[in-house]
Amino acid sequence: MVSVSIVVPVYNSEKYIALALQGVVSQTFMDFEVIVVDDFSVDGSASIVESFCSRDPRFFLVRNKENIGAAKCRDKAVQLSKGRYIAFLDADDFWRPQKLQKQIGMMQNAGxxxxxxxxxxxxxxGAILGARDVPAIITYDILAKRTPVVNSTVILDSCQVGRVSVPDIRRRQDFALWLKIIREHGPALGIPEKLGGYRVHEGSLSRNKFISAVYTWKVLRDLESLNFFRAIYYFSFYSLKGVFGRIRGLN
Structure with missing residues (x-):
């Protein structure tokens, strides 16, 4: 049994996927498998992933016959995974070499x-625009208000949470999953060291903010079943963060 299963959904990411996977190859912690699910890409993404698979038996490629969305891709990879720990990585983000070693060590120490x-x-x-910090302890209340968790930094212990099922919504499925896990298993551990990079695509920021707001409300009301007033309370923090983030130019 491998220690870590790394889940990577890919869709038309030929510009960045090699950098993301090379960051995995460069890890100082080497007991892992990488499950890449290509979501019917029409560019060279799958070919790039295949080149990693041919050189390294820890890499596996699953090719979808139709586009099913990131949520179902992540869920497919999680269900195929064999590792105790499940790590998430998006195709346009990247990790630094000691990411797995440091993070898993801290998780084990903290339980x-x-x-x-x-x-x-x-x-x-790849130019640095800013940073996303995390509190040392991330409670349900903190997550619902601030959304400090970046998908590509998350690691789960399957011995505690099981083979989680990623919620089937087109956006904000990561936010929905983290809320559920923290609600059921207690606060998440936040590690202050910047062990990776989260890539922002300038051309789609405005549209993504509006769509993300719609799905944030859907998660709070439909998936978490919060009453209207509690959902409004949390959503107001999300809305204010978006406004002030645009003013600062970092969100």
Whole structure:
């Protein structure tokens, strides 16, 4: 049984996927498998992943016959995974070499079911725009108000949370999953060191903010079944964060 299963959904990511996977190859912690699910890409993403598979038996590629969305891709990879720990990585983000070693060591010391780390925020060329910090302890209340968790930093202990099922919604499925885990298994461990990079695509920021707001409300009301007033309470923090983030130019 491998120690860590790394889940990577890919869709038309030929510009960044090699960098993301190379960051995995460079890890100082080497007992892992990488399950990449290509979501019917029409660019060279799958070919790039295949080149990693041909060189390293720890890499596996699953190719979808139709586009099913990131949520179902992640869920497919999780269900195929064999590792005790499940780590999430998006195709346009990247990890630094000691990410797995440091994070898993801290999880084991703390007995944490879920952990995440701080990250650098980078643009399409890799230039650092800012950072996303995380509190040391992430409660349900903190997550619902601030959403400090970046998907590509998360590691779960399957011995505690099981083979989780990723909620089947087109956006914000990560937010929905983290809320559920923290609600059922207690606060997540936040690691302040920036062990990776989260890539921001400038051309789609405005549209993504609006769509993310719609799905944030859907998660709070439909998936978490919060009453209207509690959902409004949490959603107001999300809305204010979006406004002030745009003013600062980092969100």
């Amino acid at each position: 944490a079911a879920m952990s995440c780390t701080a990250v650098d925020i980078v643009d399409s060329s």
